[in-house]
Amino acid sequence: MxxxxxxxxxxxxxxxxxxxxxxxxxxxxxxxxxxxxxxxxxxxxxxxxxxxxxxxxxxxxxxxxxxxxxxxxxxxxxxxxxxxxRNLSPNPIPKRIHVLRALPARVIEELYTLFKPDSPDNPFRSEPQRWRNMAILLCLLHQGLRRSEALLLAADAVKTGTDERTLKPRYWMNVQNQFEDEDPRYCDPPSIKNSQSIRQIPLSREVAEYIDAYATNYRGRSPHPQLFLNNRGAPLGVRGLGRIFDRVSTLLSDDAKQALQENLRRPRISAHDFRHTCAVIRLAHFRAHGNDEDDSLAQLRAFFGWTYTSNMPRLYARAYWERQIETVWNDDFDAHVDALRTIEPGGWKECLS
Missing domain, CATH: 1.10.287 (Helix Hairpins)
Structure with a gap:
């Protein structure tokens, strides 16, 4: 005009x-x-x-x-x-920063304290809630499951057998959706992301025994076959899972929240943060055992259920090199915990030569 x-x-x-x-x-x-x-x-x-x-x-x-x-x-x-x-906008939306980094060690320490069932700092009231939430934490942090994958686990998710090479017990879980036709969660129902997400992943003995103890002693009876239930005995939903981490996030110390912000994160924990952390730990584990980068990334794809064309493993490789973890875990539960505690907040470390 x-x-x-x-x-x-x-x-x-x-x-x-x-x-x-x-x-x-x-x-x-x-x-x-x-x-x-x-x-x-x-x-x-x-x-x-x-x-x-x-x-x-x-x-x-x-x-x-x-x-x-x-x-x-x-x-x-x-x-x-x-x-x-076509793609021009007078109000361009700022690009979201995708943080693919392990959670800071201080945050991990406080989360273990807040989720441990017998901890005086645990904010959840009942024993079933405490055991359930700790089992969820193990599935996300140690197994790297997406939140939807964890919510789709069956009550008998933990499988056991004998390793043919060592003749020792081995444990695993099948990640799949068995409840498409009978799942009662109508609001934000969880789903499997793609065909590569249907997979079998190993469990450490400690994680397997904890999940089995929860399912046997604390889950309670329910007509629903899902592993994780809400207080009414129905399958836990996406929003219910989110409320668990919202509540715990408010109880983090100021130092832990500051560590999150220094890690380019919001002062709040999400379920996917644990998947990021597990991926970086797993990659460090594969590299420490002498696997080259291509082999390590191939193992990441299989473990985390990424498609063959997904660029996610490369992004986690970058996160690994940005924050070199000095101690890595093996399949022992305590070794994994120790490895998580070595993640230092902030700063760069020299890449391996």
Whole structure:
């Protein structure tokens, strides 16, 4: 309007003045973007409405034009504008920082204290809640399960057999969805992400025994076959799981919250933070046992259920090299805990030569 007057759009659209419309749209976009930067107002909707109105009106008019040359020119302009303005926004959303790093050691220490069933600092009331929540923590932190995968575990998730090579007991769990047709969780039901996510992963003896003890002694009777239940005996849902970590996050010390912020995180724990931590620990474990990077990343794909084309293992490899963990775990439960405690908050460490 400032360039050509208040009736500018009507005149340019009626006369199919493509060059003037091009300059007008560009000037309008720049003006709106500057206004958004100054005021912080969300003007995406106004921009989309203006852009779509002009393009759709021109498309309708192009079908009524008898001038083939003008019709071809107009069609070319419309295609060019669509390509130019498709992904532009006067309110560009800041890119979210994806933090693929292990949780700081101090945070891990406090979480173990808050989740341990017999801890005086445990905020959960009943014994079943305490044992259930600790079992959830082990599934997320030690097994690297996605929250949906943990919520889909069956009550008999822990399997046992004999290792044919060592003749010693071995433990594992099958990650799959057995409850698609009978799952009563209608609000945000968990699901398996992809076909590669259906997998079998090993368990340490301590983790296996803890989960089995919870399932046998504290889970209680329920008509539902899922491992983790809420207080009403129904399968625990995504929101219920989130409330567990919300509550624990409020009890972290100021030092732990500061450590999270220094780690480029919010002062709140999410279920996926444990998967990040487990991935970095696992990669360190594979590397320490002499596996080269390609073999280690292939093992990560199998363990964490990533597709063959996923770039996630490479991102975790970067996290591993950014924060070199000096002590790594093996399949022993205590060794894993000790490895988690070696993660130092903040700073860089020299990469291995």
């Amino acid at each position: 400032e360039l050509y007057g208040y009736d500018v759009l009507d005149r340019f659209i009626a006369s199919l003045a493509t060059d003037e419309l091009d300059r007008t749209l560009e000037a309008y976009f720049i003006a709106e973007r500057n206004r958004a930067a100054r005021s912080g107002a969300d003007i995406n909707r106004a921009w989309r409405t203006t852009r779509d109105f002009i393009l759709e009106t021109l498309q309708d008019l192009s079908h009524t034009s008898n001038d083939k040359a003008k019709l071809h020119e107009l069609s070319s302009h419309i295609k060019r504008w669509e390509l130019r303005y």
